[in-house]
Amino acid sequence: MAAAGALPVTGLLLLLLAAVVSAAAGGGGGGASAAVNGDRLRAEQIRKQASDAAASAAALAAASRRLHLDRARHLRLLSSLHRNLTSTLRDLAANSAPGDDDDEEAQRRQRRLDLQAKDLIRAARGAIAEAKPLFDPQLKIQRLKDAIFAQNELLARAKKRGAFASLIAAKSIPKPLHCLAVRLTAERIARPENYADPAPPPPALEDPAMFHYAIFSDNVLAASVVVRSAVANSLDPSKHVFHVVTDRMNLGAMQVIIRLMDLKGAHYEVKAFEDYKFLNSSTMED
Numbered sequence: 001m002a003a004a005g006a007l008p009v010t011g012l013l014l015l016l017l018a019a020v021v022s023a024a025a026g027g028g029g030g031g032a033s034a035a036v037n038g039d040r041l042r043a044e045q046i047r048k049q050a051s052d053a054a055a056s057a058a059a060l061a062a063a064s065r066r067l068h069l070d071r072a073r074h075l076r077l078l079s080s081l082h083r084n085l086t087s088t089l090r091d092l093a094a095n096s097a098p099g100d101d102d103d104e105e106a107q108r109r110q111r112r113l114d115l116q117a118k119d120l121i122r123a124a125r126g127a128i129a130e131a132k133p134l135f136d137p138q139l140k141i142q143r144l145k146d147a148i149f150a151q152n153e154l155l156a157r158a159k160k161r162g163a164f165a166s167l168i169a170a171k172s173i174p175k176p177l178h179c180l181a182v183r184l185t186a187e188r189i190a191r192p193e194n195y196a197d198p199a200p201p202p203p204a205l206e207d208p209a210m211f212h213y214a215i216f217s218d219n220v221l222a223a224s225v226v227v228r229s230a231v232a233n234s235l236d237p238s239k240h241v242f243h244v245v246t247d248r249m250n251l252g253a254m255q256v257i258i259r260l261m262d263l264k265g266a267h268y269e270v271k272a273f274e275d276y277k278f279l280n281s282s283t284m285e286d
Contacts, residue, residue: 074131081124088117181220181253188252195255197269204241204267214243216273218250224257231266238265248272 092113132139188195204210213230217223223244231237246254255270 074127077127078124078131081120081127085117085120085124088113088120092117181250184220184253184256185250188256195252195259201269202267205243205269207241210239210241210267212241212243214245216245218247220250220253220257223254224261227258227263227266227268228261231261231263234266237263238267240266242266242268244268244270245273245276246270248274 092110215223215226217226223246227242227244230240230242234240242258244254244258251270251272258268258270
């Protein structure tokens with residue numbers, strides 16, 4: 001009997017051991033999977049950084065290559081101008097030898113050399129002015145500073161435009177909400193008797209034993225969602241009072257949407273913030 005009773009116990013222990021081993025294997029598999037995902041993400045980041053570095057190096061190499069080519073071109077141009085000017089000066093010195101002033105051929109040659117020298121001087125001045133930024137570090141530094149200043153100005157203007165666009169987006173009302181408020185306001189104007197406030201205000205509005213909620217919003221839909229959610233999650237809605245405060249433009253729409261809701265006995269009032277003297281700063285200044 002003892003041996004028979006020990007067999008089920010042994011079987012149960014074996015089942016528990018198998019469950020623990022399988023759970024450990026599953027956890028190890030999940031850990032291995034997480035490790036593989038982490039290695040993959042790190043590899044992707046490293047590849048992206050390497051790609052960005054390669055692109056930057058290629059851009060700098062291209063800029064350096066262009067700069068080197070420009071310097072080589074200007075060097076060849078200046079060397080050629082130097083040789084031509086030296087040759088022209090030699091010819092001018094040879095042509096101005098004494099005894100040749102009365103020779104008509106010498107005078108024509110002198111005029112041709114003068115014109116050639118003037119053209120070479122003009123070309124040399126242009127080449128020097130064009131090549132000066134390539135060989136003057138101070139001028140290059142100043143140009144870089146000017147470019148950085150211009151980019152900072154563009155960035156500042158872009159930030160201002162972005163902030164203004166964000167302000168417009170925050171202050172703007174989506175078209176569906178705007179149409180909803182317009183339709184509710186039209187309903188309030190068409191049937192004012194259905195949405196008029198009760199002549200004697202309900203005493204629950206000032207009852208300290210009630211749970212009072214103040215909702216300040218100009219978003220008709222959001223305010224109605226808040227009221228509906230509070231009523232739906234309340235054990236006894238009749239003990240809750242909602243004081244909804246909005247602006248004068250959305251007052252009619254807010255009155256209509258709150259009145260059309262099933263508040264299950266909850267109390268409410270909808271007012272414009274201009275109706276509260278302590279909220280109106282202009283009234284306080286007067």
